[in-house]
Amino acid sequence: MSFQDTLLRHALAAAAMGFHVFPLRPGTKIPALHGVKSCPRNGVCSTGHVGWEQRATTDRAVIERCWSAGPFNIGIATGPSGLLVVDLDTPKSPAAQDKDGCSRQGIEWGRDVLAELCVRTGQPVEQVFDTRAVATPRGGEHLYFHAPSGVELRNTQDALGPLVDTRATGGYVVGPGSRTPDGTYTATDDREPSDALGWLVQALSPKPRTAVSAPVVLPTRRLDAYVDAAVRAEYDRVAAAQRGKHSKTLFIAAVALGRHVGEGNLSSTTAEHHLLTAAAHMIGPGCDCTEAKVRRTISDGLRAGASTQRPSRPGNPTAPATRGAA
Incomplete structure (x- = not known):
C-alpha cells in the first residue's frame, strides 16, 4: 500500500468516527485549501470565501476524490x-523549558503539567488520560474528548498551564497517519473519545463579559463613506495577513484606524470590533497568536494611531489634526 493510500485510509477512518477532515499540504500542518487572499470567488466560494x-x-466520496489527488496530510476540524x-x-x-518554569518544578512536558493540575484540584489523574490519544512527532500528545453541547469552547494557549493548549471551535x-519532517502522528489509543470532564470544561469555558467590556458596536454602514472605506481596507488587510506577519500587519491596521479614532470620526469600540473579527483566523495551530495577544496588539495600535498627527481628511478641513488617546 502506498503512503498516499495509507493517508486516504486514515482520513476515511477519521470520518467514520464523525471527525470532519480536510487536506493539509503534504508533509506540513498547513491547510491545502486556498485562503482569503487567493479566493477565486467561484465554485463553493461563489457567495463568499x-x-x-x-x-x-x-x-x-469527497474524501476519496481529494486524497486521490495527492498525499495530503489530514486536518481534523475540531469545531464541526x-x-x-x-x-x-x-x-x-x-x-524554553526553563522559561516555562517546568524544569524547576521537576515537570518535563505538558502531560506532567496536566497531571499536576489534576492533583492540585483534587481530580483523579488517570481519568483525564482515559480517552483517545495521538502521539505527535516531537514527543507530545493529543487527548481527544467529545465537547459538551451548549458551551462553545475556543482554542486556548497555556490556559491550563505551560505546554498545554486546547483546540475546539475555530x-x-x-x-x-500524517507525516511531517519530524515524524508521523500515531494513534496510541484508538478508542472513541470520552466526554470532556466537567472540571476541564469549566476551566476552559469563556468567562462572562461585563456590560463595560461588551458595548454596543455601531455597524459599518452608519459610518460616513470615507471612514467606511478605511475600515473595509484595514479589515481586508488583516484578513489576508500571512502567517509570520500577523502581529505586524494587525498593528499597522490598528494604527491606521486609530488615527480616525483620534480625529473623532470613528469609535475605538467599532474599530476594535472589526479588527478582532478580521484577525480571528490568526488564532489557531502553528501560530503564537492568542486572543489576549491579538487584543493587546489592537489596543496598542489604536492608541498609537490616535495620538499621531495627520492631515485633515477630505471634505472635513476643520477637523482637528490630532486628539489624545482616551
Whole structure:
C-alpha cells in the first residue's frame, strides 16, 4: 500500500468516527485549501470565501476524490467534529523549558503539567488520560474528548498551564497517519473519545463579559463613506495577513484606524470590533497568536494611531489634526 493510500485510509477512518477532515499540504500542518487572499470567488466560494473549517467533511466520496489527488496530510476540524482536543507539548529547547518554569518544578512536558493540575484540584489523574490519544512527532500528545453541547469552547494557549493548549471551535489538529519532517502522528489509543470532564470544561469555558467590556458596536454602514472605506481596507488587510506577519500587519491596521479614532470620526469600540473579527483566523495551530495577544496588539495600535498627527481628511478641513488617546 502506498503512503498516499495509507493517508486516504486514515482520513476515511477519521470520518467514520464523525471527525470532519480536510487536506493539509503534504508533509506540513498547513491547510491545502486556498485562503482569503487567493479566493477565486467561484465554485463553493461563489457567495463568499469558504474556509477549511466550513469545508471539512465526513463525506466518503469527497474524501476519496481529494486524497486521490495527492498525499495530503489530514486536518481534523475540531469545531464541526464536536471535539475538544488537549495538546500536551514538549519544550522546544532547554531555554524554553526553563522559561516555562517546568524544569524547576521537576515537570518535563505538558502531560506532567496536566497531571499536576489534576492533583492540585483534587481530580483523579488517570481519568483525564482515559480517552483517545495521538502521539505527535516531537514527543507530545493529543487527548481527544467529545465537547459538551451548549458551551462553545475556543482554542486556548497555556490556559491550563505551560505546554498545554486546547483546540475546539475555530481550531484543528493534525490527524494520525500524517507525516511531517519530524515524524508521523500515531494513534496510541484508538478508542472513541470520552466526554470532556466537567472540571476541564469549566476551566476552559469563556468567562462572562461585563456590560463595560461588551458595548454596543455601531455597524459599518452608519459610518460616513470615507471612514467606511478605511475600515473595509484595514479589515481586508488583516484578513489576508500571512502567517509570520500577523502581529505586524494587525498593528499597522490598528494604527491606521486609530488615527480616525483620534480625529473623532470613528469609535475605538467599532474599530476594535472589526479588527478582532478580521484577525480571528490568526488564532489557531502553528501560530503564537492568542486572543489576549491579538487584543493587546489592537489596543496598542489604536492608541498609537490616535495620538499621531495627520492631515485633515477630505471634505472635513476643520477637523482637528490630532486628539489624545482616551
